[in-house]
Amino acid sequence: MAGRILVGVDGSEGSLRALRWALKEAAVRGQEVDAVIVWQSPYDFGGGLYYLRVDEEEIVRRARERLAESIAEVAGQTPSVEIHQVVLQGDPAKTLCAWSGDADLLIVGSRGHGGFAPLSLGSVSSKCAHHSRCPVVIVPKGDDDSAPGST
Numbered sequence: 001m002a003g004r005i006l007v008g009v010d011g012s013e014g015s016l017r018a019l020r021w022a023l024k025e026a027a028v029r030g031q032e033v034d035a036v037i038v039w040q041s042p043y044d045f046g047g048g049l050y051y052l053r054v055d056e057e058e059i060v061r062r063a064r065e066r067l068a069e070s071i072a073e074v075a076g077q078t079p080s081v082e083i084h085q086v087v088l089q090g091d092p093a094k095t096l097c098a099w100s101g102d103a104d105l106l107i108v109g110s111r112g113h114g115g116f117a118p119l120s121l122g123s124v125s126s127k128c129a130h131h132s133r134c135p136v137v138i139v140p141k142g143d144d145d146s147a148p149g150s151t
Contacts, residue, residue, distance in 0.1 A: 003031045004084075006103035006134075008096050008124065010037060011066040014109025018139045019074045022107040025137075026081040029104075034084045036099060037067040038092040063087050093127035101133040110138050 007022035009015045019035060026033045039059050067085050075083060088095050100106045108125045125138045 003029070003104040004034055004102075005029070005031055005105045005107060006034045006036060006096065006099055007107040008038070008092065008109070008128070009035050009067055009070050010092070011070050012109065014139070014141065016070060016074055016109075017141070018107045018109040018137075019070060021137065021139045022105075023075055023079065023081055023083075025105065025107070031104065032082040032084065034086050034099070034103070035067060035071055036086040036088060036096060037063050037070075038088045038090055038095045039063040040091060041089060060087060060089075093124045093131070096124070096128055097131045097133065100128070100136075103134045105135050105137060106132050107137045107139065110140050 005022050005026050007015075007018050009019055019033075022033050022035075025031075041054070041056060041059070064085070064087050067087060071079070071083055071085065086099075088099075090098075096106060096108070106128060108128050110125045129136050129138060
């Protein structure tokens with residue numbers, strides 16, 4: 001089955017779980033994975049009230065490094081599926097949802113808050129669940145073993 005799976009990666013434990021799940025699902029489906037990290041310019045914050053001198057090339061370089069490190073940690077040096085590393089600028093949820101139109105599946109991690117961690121979704125996963133243009137899998141904390149093909 002041709003196609004691709006989109007997974008949001010930011011280096012957090014939740015995104016690493018999502019990447020693991022995406023790779024297992026892609027192996028079962030015979031699909032490729034687009035591992036996407038989205039960086040947001042500091043100029044997007046503060047409503048233009050402050051001028052922040054930033055090196056956006058450095059931000060992009062660090063985003064690429066974080067993505068490559070995340071993939072290496074989860075997939076090792078010889079991944080079983082083809083992984084495309086994608087670095088994009090914008091609001092993470094909006095950007096993932098915009099890219100989801102060409103994907104068969106969008107996979108993101110969840111994150112909890114305080115004592116209600118099992119019940120709460122992070123803002124990105126919640127927005128993606130509501131606005132994605134393809135089916136969405138939100139991988140909860142501690143769900144590493146429930147991916148396709150697990151026993």
